[in-house]
Amino acid sequence: MRKIVAGLFWTTLLSVALYAGVSVSPVITEMVLPPGSSYEGRLAITNTGDTPVIIEAQIKGFTAPGGTPLILDPAKDNYPYSGKDLLQITPTQAKLGPNEMTYFEYKVQMPENLDPYGGRYVAVVFKIKPAVSEAQVVTVAQVASLFLLNPGGDVSPHFSIKGIEANQDPNDPRRVIIRSVIANDGNLHINADQVCAMLHILDGDGYIIDQIPLRTHTMLPGTEYTHTTYWLAPEDLPSGTYQIHLSVILFGAINKKTQHYFQQVPTEFKF
Amino acid sequence: MLFSKKVLWLLVLGVLLMTPLMAPAKDKSPVVKVRARIAGTLMLSIESGEEIDFEVDPLNNPEDTAQTELLVITNLPAYSVTALFEEFVIEDFGYDLIKNGKFFIRTKAPGSGEGIADWTVPEEGEMVIVKFEDGFTSGETVLIEYMLKIDFSVPPGVGKMKIVFTAVPEI
Numbered sequence: 001m002r003k004i005v006a007g008l009f010w011t012t013l014l015s016v017a018l019y020a021g022v023s024v025s026p027v028i029t030e031m032v033l034p035p036g037s038s039y040e041g042r043l044a045i046t047n048t049g050d051t052p053v054i055i056e057a058q059i060k061g062f063t064a065p066g067g068t069p070l071i072l073d074p075a076k077d078n079y080p081y082s083g084k085d086l087l088q089i090t091p092t093q094a095k096l097g098p099n100e101m102t103y104f105e106y107k108v109q110m111p112e113n114l115d116p117y118g119g120r121y122v123a124v125v126f127k128i129k130p131a132v133s134e135a136q137v138v139t140v141a142q143v144a145s146l147f148l149l150n151p152g153g154d155v156s157p158h159f160s161i162k163g164i165e166a167n168q169d170p171n172d173p174r175r176v177i178i179r180s181v182i183a184n185d186g187n188l189h190i191n192a193d194q195v196c197a198m199l200h201i202l203d204g205d206g207y208i209i210d211q212i213p214l215r216t217h218t219m220l221p222g223t224e225y226t227h228t229t230y231w232l233a234p235e236d237l238p239s240g241t242y243q244i245h246l247s248v249i250l251f252g253a254i255n256k257k258t259q260h261y262f263q264q265v266p267t268e269f270k271f
Numbered sequence: 272m273l274f275s276k277k278v279l280w281l282l283v284l285g286v287l288l289m290t291p292l293m294a295p296a297k298d299k300s301p302v303v304k305v306r307a308r309i310a311g312t313l314m315l316s317i318e319s320g321e322e323i324d325f326e327v328d329p330l331n332n333p334e335d336t337a338q339t340e341l342l343v344i345t346n347l348p349a350y351s352v353t354a355l356f357e358e359f360v361i362e363d364f365g366y367d368l369i370k371n372g373k374f375f376i377r378t379k380a381p382g383s384g385e386g387i388a389d390w391t392v393p394e395e396g397e398m399v400i401v402k403f404e405d406g407f408t409s410g411e412t413v414l415i416e417y418m419l420k421i422d423f424s425v426p427p428g429v430g431k432m433k434i435v436f437t438a439v440p441e442i
Contacts, residue, residue: 020316020317020321021314021315021316021317021342022314022315022316023312023313023314023315023344024312024313024314025311025312025313026311026312027311027312027313027347027439027440028311028440028442046314048314048316048344049316064442066399066402067402067403067441068351068353068399068402068403068439068441069351069353069439069440069442070353070397070399071353071355071397071437071439072397073396073397076396123439125437127435130433133322135322135323135324136323136324136325136429136430136431136432137322137323137324137325137337137359137417137431137432137433137434138321138322138323138431138432138433138434139317139320139321139322139323139339139433139434139435139436140317140433140434140435140436141315141316141317141341141436141438142315142435142436142437142438143313143314143315143437143438143439144437144438144439144440146439146440146442148442189442191442192441192442215403217441217442218441218442
């Protein structure tokens with residue numbers, strides 16, 4: 001037993017390394033890049049730490065299943081709209097002194113043939129190369145610059161409402177948790193500023209009791225998002241069957257048809 | 272005179288100041304349309320907890336905690352932070368502390384964002400640790416706490432792990 005205890009005695013605590021940080025600008029680039037065309041630009045990178053560092057640039061695909069961009073491991077990247085092969089960057093690493101800034105040049109090339117046809121999503125991730133360490137846990141900071149590439153032509157976001165579910169909080173029945181799942185099954189992302197979504201709570205006869213705007217997010221194609229909303233039913237609302245109505249409007253460019261989606265589910269509330 | 276001298280000078284100055292901002296990108300093809308949504312600066316630093324060691328034994332000190340502080344500066348409206356936890360394996364035994372539910376994290380968003388309130392075993396692959404945090408900040412701290420909690424089922428040895436934190440804009 002003593003041996004096990006001794007063996008498990010892990011070495012000492014917390015040594016704080018030098019302050020290290022990286023800044024990237026711009027962090028979002030959205031462009032219409034028709035098949036066969038290319039574009040060159042640059043990203044400004046600053047070492048915001050107080051010691052010289054080596055900053056490495058890596059190109060990776062990304063997706064956003066829950067509304068937050070998630071960088072994809074290239075070895076496991078099977079997202080059909082990943083753009084990891086469309087961007088090149090030079091240099092791939094640079095040594096920067098404290099508060100020193102440099103530019104990384106990029107070239108993005110949209111292939112002639114896209115399969116599936118649609119938007120492409122790629123990130124340049126800037127990481128401070130960690131020093132060799134004997135510590136058990138080493139943490140590394142990195143910042144991603146995201147590219148949202150639209151090939152133009154026959155592209156469009158398209159939504160599906162996968163379901164709406166309302167549950168009363170067991171501890172407070174007047175607190176209702178409404179979960180609505182929305183999927184973008186089109187071939188292009190939709191920007192949060194192009195979407196308007198609203199929940200209406202209706203009584204059995206279709207009269208509006210309350211309305212709740214949903215906070216929308218940019219949604220990439222092939223992803224879905226669960227909106228969780230909390231609704232506090234009025235104190236004088238009697239038990240009964242009510243209706244939860246979700247409506248979503250996707251606005252488009254001039255000459256593009258505005259898309260409307262809605263779904264309504266009857267729900268029994270016991271107060 | 273349509274403009275005063277002062278106004279003309281301000282216009283000239285404005286054009287001069289704008290020129291370097293417009294210069295960096297070079298359009299290779301006339302059909303490429305770059306939208307104006309090219310913006311934002313995002314900075315992530317590790318303020319403390321860049322290197323961590325835990326001290327645990329199953330009898331006298333079965334758990335130990337530590338933390339990392341990330342400093343975020345940005346002019347974006349909102350941002351999130353994700354983390355990639357590599358394997359945390361005691362090599363001699365091939366025992367993974369994460370897969371066996373011995374290593375936990377929780378996080379605290381500095382503002383209105385969503386952190387991870389309860390101790391949680393990290394997910395495999397990239398996971399969101401703070402989401403939809405309000406931006407426009409000249410410096411705020413995201414706190415990540417770790418807990419290693421062992422018992423006699425954990426073999427002796429030292430495990431090593433790298434954690435990669437990524438700051439991403441809310442798109």
